[in-house]
Amino acid sequence: MYPERTPHVPVQRAVEVHQPTPYPPAVHAPAPVVPVQPVAVPAVASIVLPDGRVVTGYAIEPTRPEPVTAKPAVSRTAVNIALGGGGFLAVCGGLVLLTSFIAALTAFITQLIILAAVIFGGWIAVQLFSASGHQGGGTTVNIRKAVIKRNKFHS
Structure with missing residues (x-):
């Protein structure tokens, strides 16, 4: 039923x-070690x-703590936050002024456009109404019956 398998033979390498x-x-x-001379020879103490018993050795100066710097009454962080708030308020005031200026400029330009439309419209109205009531001084064109034969105009 199953085919026979050949055993696996490793390849010699x-x-x-x-x-x-x-x-x-x-x-x-x-x-290189450079010898360093002490600034002053320390005193020998016994x-x-x-x-x-007597013990002899160099006297060791006690270490002094660093002087404590006085802390300011107000922290730098609080000062920075306050300055930032003041700057923010100044910017907001400037933005309010800028928006007011833009609104005023827009209203001014709108009024100029309306004024130009009223003046131009009035001028056109005057031209239309004055032409219908005035009969003299214009060019009069009389149209007659004309006959066109063979591309020639005959009146």
């Missing part, structure tokens, strides 16, 4: 071995312990 090439360690020359 040549094995290549790669060896890493070691790098020589970096040689670091020690940094202390007598209660049991009679």
Whole structure:
């Protein structure tokens, strides 16, 4: 029912071995030591312990804490917020003035357009009504019956 399977035979391949090439360690020359002379030779102190032994050594100055800087009465953050609010109010006032100026300019231009329309309309009305009542001084054209024969005009 099932075909016979051939067993899997691994293929023999040549094995290549790669060896890493070691790098020589970096040689670091020690940094030259420059002797530093102390500004002043510290004083040698001797202390007598209660049991009679004497300990001699250099006196160590106690470390002094950093002077505490006085904090301002108002924090910088509060000052920055207040200045930002003042600037925002100044900008808002400028924007209100700008919008008022634009509205006034728009109204002025609208009024100029209406005035021009009224004047021009009045001039046209005067021209129309004055032409119908006035009979003299114009060019009169009389139209007669005319006969056109063979592209020639005969009156």
